[in-house]
Amino acid sequence: MKINDELEVLIEGMDKDGRGIAYNNKKIIFIAGALIGEICLIKITKILSKYIEGTLTKVIKETKDRINIDCPIYQSCGGCNMRHMSYELEKITKYNKVKNTIIHQAKINNFKMNDLISNDNIYNYRNKAIIPFKKENGKIICGMFKANSHEIIDSKKCLIEPILLEKILNIVVNYLEKNNISIYDETTKKGLFRAIMCRKSKYDKYMIVLIATASYDFSNLVNELKEIKEIVSIYLNINDLNNNVLLGNINKLLYGDTYLKEEILNNKYNVSPNSFMQVNNLMTELLYKEATRLLNPTKEDVIIDAYCGMGSITLSLANKVKEIIGIEVVEASIINARENAVNNNINNATFILGKCEDKIEELVKTKNITKMVFDPPRKGCDKTFLDAVKQAKIKNIVYISCNVATLARDIAYLKDTYQVVEVTPVDLFPRTSHIETVVRLSHK
Numbered sequence: 001m002k003i004n005d006e007l008e009v010l011i012e013g014m015d016k017d018g019r020g021i022a023y024n025n026k027k028i029i030f031i032a033g034a035l036i037g038e039i040c041l042i043k044i045t046k047i048l049s050k051y052i053e054g055t056l057t058k059v060i061k062e063t064k065d066r067i068n069i070d071c072p073i074y075q076s077c078g079g080c081n082m083r084h085m086s087y088e089l090e091k092i093t094k095y096n097k098v099k100n101t102i103i104h105q106a107k108i109n110n111f112k113m114n115d116l117i118s119n120d121n122i123y124n125y126r127n128k129a130i131i132p133f134k135k136e137n138g139k140i141i142c143g144m145f146k147a148n149s150h151e152i153i154d155s156k157k158c159l160i161e162p163i164l165l166e167k168i169l170n171i172v173v174n175y176l177e178k179n180n181i182s183i184y185d186e187t188t189k190k191g192l193f194r195a196i197m198c199r200k201s202k203y204d205k206y207m208i209v210l211i212a213t214a215s216y217d218f219s220n221l222v223n224e225l226k227e228i229k230e231i232v233s234i235y236l237n238i239n240d241l242n243n244n245v246l247l248g249n250i251n252k253l254l255y256g257d258t259y260l261k262e263e264i265l266n267n268k269y270n271v272s273p274n275s276f277m278q279v280n281n282l283m284t285e286l287l288y289k290e291a292t293r294l295l296n297p298t299k300e301d302v303i304i305d306a307y308c309g310m311g312s313i314t315l316s317l318a319n320k321v322k323e324i325i326g327i328e329v330v331e332a333s334i335i336n337a338r339e340n341a342v343n344n345n346i347n348n349a350t351f352i353l354g355k356c357e358d359k360i361e362e363l364v365k366t367k368n369i370t371k372m373v374f375d376p377p378r379k380g381c382d383k384t385f386l387d388a389v390k391q392a393k394i395k396n397i398v399y400i401s402c403n404v405a406t407l408a409r410d411i412a413y414l415k416d417t418y419q420v421v422e423v424t425p426v427d428l429f430p431r432t433s434h435i436e437t438v439v440r441l442s443h444k
């Protein structure tokens with residue numbers, strides 16, 4: 001076999017990113033866009049010692065799971081990658097991704113694999129969008145990034161982002177064009193306007209954050225935006241750092257409420273521009289319910305919620321336990337978490353500012369910790385933190401992860417001390433290949 005060869009293959013499986021899998025002389029071939037059960041004509045594009053890649057030329061026999069693609073920018077956009085298959089097949093693919101990664105990567109077998117938790121709300125489910133802007137051939141463009149790149153696709157409509165985003169982007173682009181406002185250029189590092197962030201609450205209220213490199217009088221734009229009755233808060237965020245992180249640390253309130261009000265499992269939250277919040281409100285509640293079921297908290301428990309963000313897991317567990325302690329590295333989130341505890345009349349939750357790996361050892365020495373939750377960022381947990389968790393011999397741990405690869409690495413590291421008992425995939429990110437996983441570990 002050589003590059004550009006065309007061959008007819010049966011698609012026998014799906015990989016973790018939703019690509020079809022076929023075999024040729026026992027060698028695995030990955031084909032983007034092909035679906036399990038289909039017979040496809042493919043063209044070979046890459047041949048390596050361990051695997052081959054091909055592109056889909058023609059679907060000869062189609063599966064019933066192939067659906068019409070409803071997004072015009074799907075093929076190039078880096079957002080979704082499962083819009084060409086039924087949601088049913090997407091869920092099976094994600095279930096297998098979680099199960100297989102734990103079995104093959106962590107080399108752990110004896111656990112109970114629970115059904116994937118999902119809902120049917122697969123459109124406009126995201127509560128936060130950050131949209132970059134650029135000037136290209138004299139025209140202001142904005143939209144999602146292309147897959148694996150920093151190139152912007154000029155498109156204001158997105159089927160998973162908040163529904164009013166398109167209307168808001170149209171107003172902002174018109175304003176910037178009319179007023180000849182310069183757009184930040186990543187190459188020259190010059191220009192004023194960088195991006196927009198849009199947050200939407202469960203109550204259908206919006207917070208808009210205009211992201212610029214310097215202060216500017218945006219009052220006419222604010223006047224236009226506040227005509228949209230759902231917008232209750234507008235900020236200017238100043239980011240003068242020449243990096244590719246869009247949101248900076250300085251926020252100036254330009255209109256309306258300081259916070260966006262959110263509710264998760266009957267607790268009320270004040271969300272600020274920089275707060276971390278799970279992106280899918282309805283599924284977050286199901287995720288926290290599952291984490292609570294697996295943790296099985298009691299009134300005798302003293303619990304650590306590591307990587308606690310603005311304290312939403314901490315506070316959802318507080319009334320079920322004796323004491324709960326959240327640890328988080330971002331100061332704004334800790335301030336937010338403390339306010340959220342007060343606003344919900346919760347007085348058995350405390351919050352520690354710092355890195356989990358720096359705080360854990362002292363904490364497990366001074367308190368009789370019975371259970372733990374951890375929900376780290378995509379890169380997973382630091383080894384120092386995991387070493388302290390091993391030493392502490394915690395009875396029951398619930399590990400929540402948005403990246404099953406680092407989850408598998410970390411539970412493999414813990415497996416001499418902790419046994420994986422149950423695993424539940426929770427689909428917070430429909431139509432993309434991302435999946436949240438909740439794991440219950442128990443001390444051996």
Ligand SMILES: C[S@@+](CC[C@H](N)C(=O)[O-])C[C@H]1O[C@@H](n2cnc3c(N)ncnc32)[C@H](O)[C@@H]1O
Nearest residue numbers: 276278307308309328329330355356375376377
């Ligand atoms: C996936 S979020 C989880 C937030 C929260 N549990 C929730 O459900 O909203 C991960 C959080 O870990 C924080 N973080 C990242 N590295 C950290 C570290 N080394 N120590 C403590 N917190 C960290 C991030 O700021 C972020 O708020």
